[in-house]
Amino acid sequence: MKLLSKTLCLCLALALTNAAPTHHEHGDAVKDGGLFLTDRCDGIEFDAIAPDEKGQAFFFKGDHLWKGFRGPAELSNETFKELDDFHHLGHVDAAFRMHNEENPHDHDHIYFLLDNKVFSYYNHTLEDGYPKEIQDDFPGVPSHLDAAVECPKGECGANSVLFFQGHNVHTFDITTKTVKTKTWSHLPNCTSAFRWLEHYYCFHGHNFTKFHPVSGVVEGVYPKDARNYFMSCAGFGHGGGYKVPKCSEVHVDAITSDDAGKTYAFIGSIYMRLDSHRDGFHAFPITRGWKEVTDGVDAVFSHTDKLYMIKGDQVYIYKSAVHYTLIEGYPKSLKEELGLEGSVDAAFACPGTDVVHVIQGKNMIDINLSTTPRTVGQGIPLPLSNITAGLCGPGGIRVFQGSDYYTYDSPLLLAASRIAPVPLKITSGMMGCQD
Template identity: 35%
Template structure:
């Protein structure tokens, strides 16, 4: 029995350390709270929109000089800490809101290389060195045949990082890969693991998808999430009071909320050892350990998380039971009522399902499988972290 117990706890620990769990839209307090001089919107005395509020951005792009532009409504911010400007003051003949934007990359056509394109509704505008390009605005269907109107985001993809110089257009759950040199020129994909993007940008040979104020890095060919969790744009892409990273790490609300066991940020995994300690894993830092509860040796509960184990939303909501003697699946996969699960843990007190800041307690796996309604949620911070 000791061998089985150790095997279970070891497998749980390995599972938690070897997988990365992205934080999806709708998860509780995933931006975190910042106890270190947070930005107060009332500090804005200009009356102009403030880039540091939590709305995020409708489009992001680099211009032909390599300066980052952040669009929201009728406003644009340039660079890491530039002031608020009106879009029509910076881009002649264009008003917000902007749906999507990107900087073209095409060395084989020098006249098109480094142009920027901005999309609004069914039209696209183009600029180079701050001046409008002749022939624009044009309908998107003429400038980019096969690309739909009312886009969510766009980002250029360089040859070598994609097969050829391409543009990724996002609309809802669909991604349109526009590659004029390929046949067909437009390939439609569905990247469910990535989730919706309200803006996209290529920066330092890496690709970022923004959803509201949060962002995550992704593979431009497969759509795979490459970030262990979304991060807050205000900690990395723009300068905001009370936030930051590197030498201002204690102002980084994202990192500090990961380190703070009482922040209500979701945990990636729970496990327990033979010394009756529970370990909670979050963000790749040393685990938190709290309550004295014995490790349960009967079963290992694995949650089917779509195609990859690091995706936190499963359309079929299934669990698998694993025989620890053979390390093979025992029986068929079974459906449960929880559509999103961060982690699960068994001990002598029963089965715990973790999601966001809450846990759900069941007497055993049979009770979970038979449940048609989730039990009342409990607070992870209160019960497990003694907050």
């Protein structure tokens, strides 16, 4: 797995700076000097939102769309020209990206629903045989839908698609082609729905509400204004005016990769998911994913199906699942859980092993996690000091020190080294910082 193979955007909301052509509700436009003008910051109610096979999100309104979280509006038929060839109402009812790994023929295709028709695109090209009647592909699902969103197995009971019509939600099982209908009267009428970073959002007006895809439960204070999260607008913004730092200012406090391949970097009070490049890379408060941990972390490592967070003299252990859950009885003291005293600067565990390598100052201490009480080894002097984070993966080990990092092939070579290798600099290609 490539650890940091894509540009990482540290912004909590990406900038949209250009005024752009747009239409308002159902294609009704505001005309100025012969041009159709709009700005997402005016508070648009989107008709549909869906990512393509590369993870680029499309926001649809009338006969226009926006590509990604920034950029000007453009005509939908410039990218999906057949939508106009077969349909002239000027807007998409619903859209979603299919998740069906068991059938590569339609996996990652983007589906559009317009009145009673369904269109299937891959690489922005309409598939042969489309458009079709909605019921040809999704028997039992009604026409004239309001919104749709994919729900992979593990987040739903099976690979599914949620179709919204008013307060009714039709859950379509892709494998069995059966439909179960629920009424979620507590949710607003969703004009579009979006799965992003394993969370589900119902968009209504210029607001959104996050919900659980199986129960429909809403946790937290909603609705929230989309302009604070899915675009950047004057007078709006999430994260207290957060700015992308210079690469020389980046300080990684912890970094880890779990058994599912989810890789996280922790910097101050925020974390970033590094592996989900198809959904983009964004920074969030640590409390969003691990609500019990506040004010940053000292070290994080993964072992089996658990994620260990160390803050001060406390250890928090979370059960890995779709979302992390604190194991009952935690946090526990560092002494009780790992047999250590003092503070921890960094920690990492290599996949398939039961040993966590803990760094305290210039010493690395190996702890066997398969024994209770823990078997704690002697401290081994390291060639480096001030290490703040470490990660072990198929490509070896990376240890971070300020805005520099060092690579080693194995923990043994790190422990045996007496001279530090040439430091490497964190770059914009790694973490989206400013060079």
